[in-house]
Amino acid sequence: MKGDKLYIFLFLAPAFAVTGVFLYYPFVENILQSFYKTDGFFNSTFVGLENYVRLLNDEIARGALFNSLELMLYVTIFQVGIALILAIMVNSITKGAGFFRTTFFFPIVISGAAIGLLFTLIYNYRNGLLNEMLVNLGFERVLWLTEQSSLYMVAIPTIWNYVGFYFVILLTAIQKIPNDFYEAAQLEGITGMQKMFKLTIPLIVSDLKTCIVLAITGTLKIFELVYIITKGGPANSSEVLGTYMYQKAFQDSAMGYGATLAVLIVVLGLTLAFVTNKLLQKDEVTY
């Protein structure tokens, strides 16, 4: 037993070392930097909690926080919701299931940057795909990215990008449900919708919970799609915490304040993951 512990320690040591050097150490450094007014390199002044006070009074940061939470809501409802519907539909067909599986999973393999560029061209006012179609059909051009619409317009590719990921998880979970359950239910005269709500969903609830936690925490990492499509604009209307942190730390050379925003993102991520786990805690369904 003692020997086993030694092996456990030895095998885990490289992983701990790598995590420590590349994750925990930079994070501690990041926390320290949040107490400085600094460009991260040569100009550095200790300012105590000034960056945190600024964060509390920063309207753009507040807007970015609410935008991130709003995106989180859309992502959770639509990414997991659409993925669930698609998974149930694909599971119920026998022919062409492979084709749909590949098609729905496909956006995952495209990088966020490429999808961002793709949607930039789709939304473009003068030469974009949508407006070209409208003009050809005899309609007026539409300004797709406005202060009112920009957040929805970045939510669409964000949702599309990751639906396939949750679709695969949920499809696998559904396919693991033994057929006996459905056969027994069929003998009891269960209908299609009842089968979905009373049988399928309760039996995959733990996988759904995982998907929801992943969707919620994943939203805090959203950066490249928003950055490429709107750069957080117009007038900060689609600013999210990731883009605002990048702007402050790397474009404005305000690394200290950027670090403060990074701390907020981490704290928010951990809190949301913890709260979601608590709220969704339910006895595991076994079969």
Added chain:
Amino acid sequence: MRKFKWSLLLALLFVVIGLAACGNDETGSNADDTENTSDNGEDTSADETEQEEVNLRVVTTMAGTDPAGEVFQQVLDDFQEENPNIKIENDSQSADAGTIRTKVNTDFSSDNEPDLMFYFNTVDADGLIEEGKVVNLEEAEGVDLSGYNSMLEQQRREDGNIYAAPQSGFYEGLFVNKKLFEEHGVEIPTTWEQYEAAIEKFAETDIVPIAASTEDSYYVVEHYILAAGGMENYTADLADKKEAWSEGLNNIKKHADMGAFTPDAATIDLALAQELFKQEQAAMIFEGSWFWGQLEEAGMGEDVTVLPMPVYAEGGETGELVGGASQGWFISTKSYEDEAKKDAVVSLFNYLTSEETIVKIAEATGQPPAKGELSDLPDYLKAGHDLVKNAPSVALPINDRIYPESFTHLRTSVPEIVSGDKTGEEVLEKAVEMAK
């Protein structure tokens, strides 16, 4: 089984030791290199200096899409051929997206500075200069600063010293598609009134008057402030809160309301704005002299001319330009003080800043050189060079001299000014507050 466990344990230990050794090896070799180099330096001062091999690392922005990249590498190859004992590592990186700033700052703060560097001698270099990381060129032994035009003097910092030697200058201005102006019977705008008339006339057509991104509005902001205040106000400190600055910002809204920009100007970026101009869907664009490369590639250089921003302010004069030389060659103090490297670094510096090299690199970009002149220029490029030559005054862009957060605020607030949510005065007030 027990034997197997022990072999596994041993194997793992070897891997760990191997990894640790690799790490040490690298540091060790660097340390050894440095020691050897300095030892050699001492030896060579007594023996034969020119035979010792010296490795230099050069960081520049002449890479990626910069047309000077290829010529610069050729210049380095030529130098190495003449000096076989000097090996140069060209660690250039494109200036796009500002990653070069992070690279240079990281290099200098981690004691891994390049020996020579072609970098921004603007607010970006403040930290390096204050920390004494780069050499005062006027006091550096062997450094030749002769033959420069006025661009050298523009490099003088507030402390009175020159730390960077310029390569070539740039200018910004109003690029105008002459062909579209002719086709639509619009006068080329040399006055503020003509400029506004051109906006009005093109707004009635399918052609966008000015291709611009209001979110990425660097050049628009600069030129509107210059037009409203002339050079005296343009070069004032941000803290002075000059009225001309807020007036300039408010003029952007006035012109946007007249239909000067595309309806999506707040969400397109500079690249898309440039595309509008290059596809002849826009009549004017505010850009810098580096834009000629793209225009030539698009085969429309001859259809385009560059004009100075029409200045309407009292005391101002049309012809005043945003421009200068914001980049220059720096020598790192660490390298200069290293006896083994000093001669090689100074020699390479003098080679790179010789008139022959400067003109050779400037030929590739079409920019006005800091020494000598370019010959056989096409008319449109020559017109740009003449603008600089005849300018009553030339000043660096605003973002080269003010706190970055303040400029970002000015720039990214333009969509809100255009939509009427903020006024120029409010935006300026906040920008000043940010700089404190």
